Amino acid sequence: MTKFDSLCESFKKAQSDFQKFKDGSQYFADELWNKMIAYFEIPQSQLSLYKVDDEGKWEMVPAMMSNALTLEDDNYWQVGFGITLYGQKNEFPQETLIIGLLLKPEGDNKFKVKLYGHEKLFEIDRNKQEDFNAFYDFIFTEIQTNYQKELQTLDEDHTIRKIGYKYD
Numbered sequence: 001m002t003k004f005d006s007l008c009e010s011f012k013k014a015q016s017d018f019q020k021f022k023d024g025s026q027y028f029a030d031e032l033w034n035k036m037i038a039y040f041e042i043p044q045s046q047l048s049l050y051k052v053d054d055e056g057k058w059e060m061v062p063a064m065m066s067n068a069l070t071l072e073d074d075n076y077w078q079v080g081f082g083i084t085l086y087g088q089k090n091e092f093p094q095e096t097l098i099i100g101l102l103l104k105p106e107g108d109n110k111f112k113v114k115l116y117g118h119e120k121l122f123e124i125d126r127n128k129q130e131d132f133n134a135f136y137d138f139i140f141t142e143i144q145t146n147y148q149k150e151l152q153t154l155d156e157d158h159t160i161r162k163i164g165y166k167y168d
Helices: 003-040 129-149
Strands: 047-052 058-061 077-086 094-105 110-115 122-125 158-163
Touching: 003 077, 003 094, 003 110, 003 129, 047 094, 110 129, 122 129
Parallel strands: 094 158
Antiparallel strands: 047 058, 047 077, 077 094, 094 110, 110 122
């Protein structure tokens, strides 16, 4: 094998390793999303996915997790889970919460997860539902606290609120 062939093999392995990293993260993000939907019992009509665009703003994307994940410089994947809330079903006003998340694999079946702008780090073992539930309880409390502390004015029929958003 030539040195060039050896370099090509190194390139091939690096590409393969990154693809495994990406696929594993995507599968986990799907699992995190689907379990959150079940945990909160959210109707499918009230869901959306977001990614952070080149300017650091949330952009709704088609409903495939691969469209929503982007990689940060610190090797955390970022994704936005959108949930549209309302006072009365099928009536306005409505508000879409974008829950900004960072996630990163940490060994076999374990991931680090946190909300944007929050230091609290959750370690989730994919085999332990209680790890997921602790994270969902944290999100629930953050949303409830956000609504209880902040005066909410809806000048429009539909607004967007960011929970755990990216700071510029």
